[in-house]
Amino acid sequence: MCCSLITLAQSNFKVSGIVIGVDKEPIIGATIQDKSNQTGVITDVEGRFTINASSRNAVLRVGYIGMKSEEIKVEGRSQITIILQEEAVKIDEVVVTALGIKREAKALGYAVSSVNNDALTAGNEQNVMSAISGKVAGVDISSTTAGPSGSTRVIIRGNSQLTGSNQPLYVIDGMPVDNTELEGAGKWGGYDYGDVLSSLNPDDIENISILKGPSASALYGSRASNGVVLITTKSAQKKKGIGVEFSSNLSIVKLLTGFDDYQRVYGQGRDGRPSMSGQSASTTSQVAWGGKLDPNMDVHIYNDEIRKYGNVNNNILSFFDTGITTTNAVAFSKTNDLSAFRVSVSDMRNWDIVPESELSRTSVSFKGNTQLSKRLTVEAQATYSYESVQNRPALSDSPSNLGNALIGIAPSFDQKWLSSNYKDETGRYNDWNGDKYRINPYWVINEMSNKSKRDRLIGQGRLYYAFTDYLKASFKAGLDSYTFRFTDFTPMYTPGFTDGMMKEMTNNVMQYNFEMMLRFQKRFGDFDVSAFVGGNVMRYEYESMIQTGQTQVIPGLQDITNYSSIETEHALVRKAVRSLFGQVSLGYKEFAYLDATFRNDVSSTLSPKNRSYFYPSVSGSLIFSNLFEHKEWFTFGKLRASWAKVGGDTSPYQLQLEYGLKPYTNKGTSLGYITSGSVPNANLKPTSTYSFEVGMDVRFLDNRLGLDFTYYQQITKDQILSLPVSQSTGYSRAMINAGEISNKGIEASLSLVPVKTKNFTWDANINFAKNYNEVVKLHEDVKDFELAAARWANAFIYASEGQPYGVIVGKKLNRTEAGEVIYENGLPTFDDKVSVLGNGNYDFTLGFRNAFSYKNLSMSVLVDMKFGADVYSMSKMQSHVNGTSKETLEGREGWYASEQARLSANVDAKDWAPTGGYVGKGVKAVTDADGNVSYVPNDVYVDPAKYWQALQNSSPEPFICDNSFVKLREVSLSYSCPKKWFVHTPIESVTLSAYGRNLLLIYSKVDNIDPESSYNNGNGQGFEYGSLPSRRTFGFGINVKF
Known part of the structure; x- marks a missing residue:
């Protein structure tokens, strides 16, 4: 037989057939069930089935996830072709929840949002989280102007932590991974070094689920106090032979914003007069307080060369290049009755708008499983990625920040002149502005350099053992390991570093996870009962080595040994957490559901008396539409509610004094010192977060209209802070438990199908989120807590009592x-x-997405809106x-x-x-x-x-x-070539696409910069300095399946 039995029953009439979709493609794994005796089978890889029906007049119920269920009368037919229609909104949608467990969305008592691969890759955005910006309510996503090598900031339901990260935990195929951002740019400058998300290949991702509140993420423990992003990678799909998928994309990157809205009336100079000598010109190239522009007037520039005193068109924007991004990926998959595997290789290359800035990324992934026996199944997967970046742009107040050098150029000064005059005939730097903190941009891109390499391996193995059909055990061992190497070279004669400098940084991160779980699932009459209990051990190690060389010996030789003074800094951090967790779930007649969970963590970073902390959660849902007789206008209705408590620990070495060695010596002897200026506190206790949420999901008119609404409130207490103390103590700060932050808000998603005909469908989705945030209290002696400081005007970003965060x-x-x-x-x-x-921080956000399909042609448009910051x-x-x-x-x-x-x-x-x-x-x-x-x-x-x-x-x-804005975030157009074109060829499908990202800044009140410009992704948001232009992308691609 070519199908699998679900239930055995007496056979009276054999029925065979095929289940297909509206595209005439077979549906693999569809269920066919006889309503009278519950006999059932599933379709094979060709969509075919055979079932022993109870009679010639039996009624078969046919279903598949994402498709409308159909009831088919046999009426004596032995051969049947069944066509399933896709649901506009999937009531029986299955989502990935905590610990990678798949559950029906209707059974959940908390909010979970999902984004599939189509929505993720529509705009060919290479950062997977940036790709979902504007597509999920309650998730605020932003990034710096560092470009494709930069990191992403993701905040779910507001900021709740005063120190450390407010970003969520990332879990890839059930494996928690480290996404700690290296120290980024601050008030004095720096770089955005990227993060783990920047090295993931979006083509390998099947789905992203976002667990927003503590109730959804409680099973992950203290690491998930800010929510969880669950990333599920693609698996092999059932089909004949070896499946091959190839995709290729070419993107053109242009400027979205630029320095184009400046005055063009007065030129270089001071006091209303142009610079009339080379000496005065050398200090006024970034001063536009000169005379009125006159294209017929002759003036001097730096080397007494004579130039006209007219406006130079695009004198800043012409510095930047047209960027190019190419992506190519190929995947192979194979399945049989017992095993399945998928292997993919991808390559991405980017030449940025910033001259001499390049990025290359290669990744290889494997995912497979095999059934060793009737009861034992093994799964394994691994992803290796290698990333190389040449010349990340400097940010903030870095002297080498190109934005800072360019924004002040006078309209009469042609920056192209700098390209051939940034150094003299001996190779020494030519001063062009009298400011060592605004280095000639051509010296930066041609003489200064930085490069980085990142190797990352994420892998895991799993064993599943089925004692019975309802009792199963699993064991998982996972590894997340990466090495990041960064070199920053500043040549001799650079302003401020005339003797030259070089910095080499190496960071190694290793995280292990071991997990065991026993799971029970069985139906007792009208009740569905499932439960599991398990344990987890996490070990984390971070090691950093920084070498800084001063005074170069041989000019131009980029080697750390080529410096007369070398200082070395070393740091080693270790942490371990042991956990027990469990959940009990009850379902009654697919009408009422109740979940209860617990987790107990034991953290090495807290004192023995406080390091063990317990937190529970409870949630429930009621499908109230089942109380009424079926009405065509009312399709589905659900109420949900949840409550949870989640604990949180701190970073290592906060309990006692930590000692280290200075990076320099005294007469050949290393000097020891206390590494922290904070008084340690051996009695630190865990942070606690309490959360409550209620929600409703209603759908009408056969899923043509739907509304999902959530109200939540969350309070985080006993924050672990470093607060100022009297200098007479010998310390500047002390570690204590203090602080309370409240977040409460609403989230709403409205789905519409305004038009649906045989060949044309229009889907619309609007998501809205508003968060009310307040720093309820800090400490009796401290009412303001500094989150960030600006370079100018003594400006700060605070968490202040009675005020919103930040x-x-x-x-x-x-x-x-x-x-x-x-x-x-x-x-x-x-x-x-x-x-x-x-x-x-923004008061509220809106996302508006429209999707249109006509026969084989599809189009989507996304508008992203944020207001109030x-x-x-x-x-x-x-x-x-x-x-x-x-x-x-x-x-x-x-x-x-x-x-x-x-x-x-x-x-x-x-x-x-x-x-x-x-x-x-x-x-x-x-x-x-x-x-x-x-x-x-x-x-x-x-x-x-x-x-x-x-x-x-x-x-x-x-x-x-x-800082409010409205952006045309994404437009995509795809065409699926008719399958008849490829009859008698190995080609299964061909899809052509065109796309654009960040196409238009529709509304903004900030001049010359992108409102999303920021020089870091830390907790203190609200400062912008020397931002580079943001990027607009156009491209096209092809996807071929064999």
Whole structure:
């Protein structure tokens, strides 16, 4: 027989047939069941079946996941062809939950969101999490402007941790993996070194499930306190012979945003005059406070070369290249009755918009299983990836940050001139701006360099043993290992590093997981009962070695031994967690479901009396639509609720003093020191997170209309913090348990099928999420906790009591009760105390996706929207200080005319009453004879350059912008070639596609930068400085299956 028996029964009439979809393709694994006696079979690899029906008039129920179930009357037929229609919304959808267990979505008492491979790869986004931005409610995804080699920040239902990471746990095929981001860019600069997600091949991923709340993720323990992202890779599909799949994509990368909205009226120079000598020109290439542009005027530049004083079109944007990305992947699969395997190889190459910046990534994966006996099955899988990056862009205040060098270039200065004048005939650096913190961009890309290599292996093996049909055991051993090597070379003569410098960093990470589980599943009458209990042991080790060489011996030789001074830093971190966990699930008549879970972790990072901590969860769902008779307008209704508690530990070595060796010696002897400035605390206890959520899922009109709604509230207590203490203790900080953060919010997903005909379907989905966040309390002695600090204006990002997490703080402008800015001598005044000026986190997010299909042609459009966040744009501040911003035009002509009149009259500035200039909008104080103060409109003229320069380091308020945006995030178009084209060939299918990512910034209130620009993915979001242009991608691809 070509099918498998589900239930044995007496046979009265044999029926054979085939089950196919609307595309005429066979459906493998569809169930056919006789309604009268429950006899059932499943279809084979050709979609065929044979069943012994109870009679010639039997009724067969035919079903398959994702398809509408059909009831077929036999009516004496021995051969039947059955066509199943795809469901618009899948009621019996199976999702992956904690520990990799697949369950029906309707049975879950908490929210789980899934994204399949089609949605993941539609735009050919190479970072798997960036690819789902805007597609899942309650998941905020962002990245830096570092490009394809950068990392991704994923926040589920708001920030809840004051220290450490707020990002979720990542689990690949049931194996937790390390996604710890290396220390990224800060206020003084740095790099984005990427993360584990940047090395995954999206083509190998079958599905991503996101467990949002503690109830969904509680079984993963303390590592999952911020949610879980479950990544399921592809397995071999049942089919004849060896399956082969090949895909290839070519993408063109252009600039989405750029430095193109600057003033083009005044050029290089100061005080309204152009630079008329090479000496003055060498210090004003980034100063645009000169005279009015005149294409007929001759001016000097750096080497006394004569140039015209006109506007240079694209004088900044022309620095960047057109990027290219190629991806090629091939996969082989094979199945038989006992075994299955899939092997894939992929290669990705990227030449970025930043000149001389390249990325290559190669990955090989294997996934297979075999049934060794009737009761014993073995699974194994492994993924190896190798990534090489040449010249990651520097970020933030790095002197080599190209963005910082370019944003200040005067409109009359042609940056292309720098390409042949960045060094002299002896190879020494040519100063072009008098600023060692803004290095010539061509010196950066041609003389400075950095490179990195990342090797990663993720592998695991599993054993499954079935004692009976309802009692099974499993054992799993997994490994996640990677090595990251980074070299940063700064040649001799570089400003600030005239003797040269080199840094080599090597990081090794090893994480082991061992897990055993015993699972029971059986039906008792109307009750479905399942339960499991298990244990897990996790061991983690991180080792870092950093060598820094100073004073190069042989110019140009890039070797760490070529430096007269070499300092070495070494760090070793180890951690272990032992766990017990379990779950009991009850189902009644596919109507009511109840789950209860527990987990107990024992962490090596806490003291013996506190290191063991227990946390439970309970959840339930009610399919209330089963209470009513079937109505065509009401398809499905479900209520769900859950409660959970999750614990959390801390990083290693917080309980006692830790000692280390200084990277330098004294007379040949290494010096020891205490590595931390924090007082250790041997009594630290676990962090606790309490969560409650309720939700509803309703669908109407045969799944043409659906709404999924969730309300949640979550509070995290006993945060493990390092808080300031008196310096008299010998320490600057102390580790304590303190702090409480609350998150509560709503999530909603609306699905619509406005049009559905035989050949045309229009699907629409809108997802919405709003999170209310508050730092409820910190400590009786500390009311503000610093998350990040800015380079300028003494701006900070705080977690402050009574405020949302991550507020932007600094000195604010003094204002009257009516809100008018108070001026003194024409310049704004500032409050001496620090105030809240904004919030770097979004109030709410919206995603709107439309999908259209007509016969073999499919199209999807995704619009991504985020509202309510603020950003302190230091790029905007610098453009005002340098005079390149359009806002700096106001008052110039009047001031320069006034100055010309003063000079003509030979009057000293202190004795002159300006007749024009910039007048700040606000009021000034006046005092009458009795000493009473009142306010009148400000009418004092000031030099616009002096006005904006006075704000540079005084207050961030004028440069805090609304960071809301609306983006056309993704458009994809695909065409499935008719199968009749490939009859009598080994080709099974061919799909052609075209796509675009980040195509259009529809709405934004931030000038010249992408609102998603950030120089790191840490907890302190809301600062931007020297951002590179964001990238827009167009491409096309082909997928062929054999």
